Amino acid sequence: MTNRNKKRIVLFLLFILPLFLYLFLSSGINNFAKLPVLSNNITDVSLIDDNKTTTLNGKISIICFLGNDIEKAKGGLFNLNQKIYKPFYGFKDFQIIALYPEEKQKEVLELKADIAAFTDMVKWKFIASSEAEIKALYDSFKTNTSLYSGYSSKAYLVDKEAALRGRIDDEDEKDGKLYGYDMTSVAVLNNKMKDDVKVVLAEYRLALKKNNADREI
Structure with missing residues (x-):
């Protein structure tokens, strides 16, 4: 191999290849089908968490509302644990947050023990608060439904910027907007939420990857 060819190879590796990589990553991100944002500025759970240990900031969060009848919520929560929590809890910024009324502490402790029997609970966050505060947080989602006695059968997907994510063209919703995912339906969790x-x-x-590529160029 001549010196001229060697110089061309070095030039390619130092300048041309990183440029191609950057263009490839930029194209991939621009063309990537992102999940729609349905509501912005979700109220941070840190405002109602007495321990101030849980936040939506910088986290991909699944939020659910257990309500006053913990037994009623149990089946959906078990589904959520099996179909969503277990496949994703290994991701660094992932968490599931369960909100419940303060007076249901005993029942929730029993529920947590049942889940913990076959689950690593490291990314489960259970937060007790007043019904008024829980309702105010739920209202910030700006969904098309209301809580019933503090309960919702749906789990909600919130991104790192505290925005509610979902679908705007869901075939099972009248207006196409899917704000939350029915925890009582294994099919919905498997085929939509996952x-x-x-x-x-x-x-x-x-x-x-794009940010890393930008710094390298």
């Missing part, structure tokens, strides 16, 4: 969590995780991975 896919949508993957999309949000992929968005942040691609954004991180």
Whole structure:
């Protein structure tokens, strides 16, 4: 190999290849189908968490509302644990937050023990608060439904910027907008929520790759 060819190879590796990489990553991110934002500025759970240990900031969060009948919520929560929590809890910024009325502390302790029997609970966050505060947080989602006695059968996907994610063209919703995912339906968790969590995780991975590529150029 001549010296001239060697110089061309070095030039390619130092300048041309990083440029191609940057263009590839930028194109991939620009063309990537992001999960729609349905509501912005979700109230941070840190405002109603007495321990101030849980926040939406910088986290991909699944939020659910247990209400006054913990037994009624149990089945959906078990589904959520199996179909969503277990596949994703290994991701650094992932968490599931369960909100419940303060007077239901005993029942929730029993519920946590039941889940912990076959689950690593490290990314489960249970937060007790007043019904008024829980309702105010839920109202910040700006959904098309209301809580019933502090309970919702749906789990909600919130991104790192405290924005509610979902679908705007869902075939099972009258107006196409899917604000939350029915925890009582294994099919919904498997076929919709799991896919949508993957999309949000992929968005942040691609954004991180782009930022790294920008710094390298």
